[in-house]
């Protein structure tokens with residue numbers, strides 16, 4: 001059974017009489033350990049798809065089956081519980097809680113799961129180790145650099161060992177060098193830790209590290225073939 | 241996972257320190273509000289207590305018809321006690337003593353402690369007084385002989401002097417004559433506690449009066465009250481009326497009703513102002529935090545958990561304010577004596593006062609937090625994540 005099955009997914013927004021359809025009957029299947037990147041022009045609906053996949057938004061029609069459960073039918077509270085168990089969320093701007101330390105920020109998703117304190121400590125230590133920030137555990141976000149903050153954000157997203165890790169332009173706010181480090185880290189999550197990743201990005205280079213490259217345009221989702229990196233670069237040039 | 245999993249409470253605590261100046265101001269504001277509530281409630285509790293414990297159902301007061309409930313302006317003939325003793329069957333009599341207490345009641349200035357004369361409430365009594373005024377208990381010294389007086393527990397408060405000034409052995413002066421304080425008494429918080437008791441003859445001489453203000457009569461049985469009433473009505477020539485002591489103080493208490501109403505109005509107004517302080521702070525606390533609150537929901541915290549955390553934050557602040565105010569109230573307000581025209585009573589920061597005050601404080605936090613929390617939770621997560 002595939003991990004995620006998106007069927008006939010449509011999302012429409014109506015703004016002052018005008019209807020926008022960023023997603024028009026989209027289908028997508030995600031298998032365990034898949035690494036997908038999603039590109040597309042600004043306003044094409046990338047974030048919209050990601051928001052539907054994580055259940056923080058609801059589709060106009062269609063189904064999203066995760067482990068066979070249609071999450072579009074869950075109540076808001078159930079969806080929150082479902083996210084806690086299944087989704088790791090990497091934001092564009094880390095969205096760390098400023099009054100909590102790196103350690104405490106990473107601990108947040110674990111507080112939502114039935115788990116002993118010792119188990120939590122162990123998992124946080126592993127997550128900190130994975131993002132190479134063990135020595136910054138007690139730092140507050142304001143005491144960290146942008147790249148370090150994003151690494152804490154990644155640790156928070158993976159600490160609960162979610163079914164799927166999603167990222168919406170995880171390197172969008174970072175300089176090229178730092179972005180490169182973050183991309184390497186994301187790649188390792190998939191390659192070494194076997195995590196299923198779904199990354200929205202503008203950056204063709206970032207997209208090219210993914211094994212499956214998706215392109216969203218005019219409400220349609222297209223999966224590139226082997227020549228994808230070039231196509232992605234082309235897309236980048238056309239935009240520029 | 242049916243249980244609502246909450247945010248760590250450190251989140252709430254530390255958020256309060258995010259804007260220390262604002263939090264500090266709100267804390268000070270809420271503390272002031274709660275302290276004011278404490279003062280007013282302590283005042284009302286003290287007032288109620290002083291009037292409630294005064295009065296004995298088996299005691300009747302006989303005083304002049306024209307005086308309404310104002311015994312100070314009453315005057316009855318000096319021979320009334322003897323007349324009542326002789327005419328009434330239902331008077332309590334024990335060991336050959338009639339429970340009939342002739343009393344002169346006056347408010348005037350007396351000299352205390354070489355200082356300027358001070359306004360005091362005086363009562364001229366005979367040894368029959370404690371028979372009828374059953375709450376009265378000697379706490380110190382002995383019953384006054386001629387040239388001596390007895391000071392009530394709160395007399396110093398009524399006079400506005402140091403309690404030591406009315407210590408046994410000291411003197412007070414009335415109409416140029418010195419009186420030695422022979423003892424002190426308490427009356428379980430009753431209104432007499434703020435009085436100074438003289439031997440009847442001494443006070444009559446000092447006030448240059450031969451008559452009495454009232455006669456307090458102890459009754460033997462239930463039916464006797466009617467007998468006293470009947471006697472007063474038949475003897476129109478004496479111009480007297482009779483009322484149960486409890487009724488008399490109930491009447492007095494009803495006179496204080498406007499004061500009580502005013503007190504509660506003050507509590508409500510002050511609390512209303514406090515809500516705005518809380519609201520202002522919590523709206524401010526929520527306004528710049530839209531993205532953070534949305535991110536928490538994206539991570540998997542339920543909307544209710546996030547809202548509860550905001551409320552927790554405000555209630556925490558309100559609890560701190562209540563605590564500070566309660567400590568201040570117990571230290572500074574409790575027992576402070578309030579002077580009234582005819583009596584004094586002590587502010588009571590008792591368990592009820594603490595409950596009302598702290599309850600108000602917590603309610604302020606709650607009411608101040610709920611609208612901003614609801615507002616914050618109305619925003620869809622998707623929009624919240626885009627907020628700057």
Ligand SMILES: Nc1ncnc2c1ncn2[C@@H]1O[C@H](COP(=O)(O)OP(=O)(O)OP(=O)(O)O)[C@@H](O)[C@H]1O
Pocket residue numbers: 013014015020022040041042043044045046047048049
């Ligand atoms: N709440 C909304 N109400 C109306 N229209 C919306 C809403 N959210 C998104 N849209 C529209 O849907 C389209 C897709 O938006 P989305 O944010 O998914 O784009 P995107 O591909 O993520 O763009 P970007 O690369 O700039 O982040 C846009 O045209 C946007 O204007």
Ligand SMILES: [Mg+2]
Pocket residue numbers: 046047048168
């Ligand atoms: Mg987007």
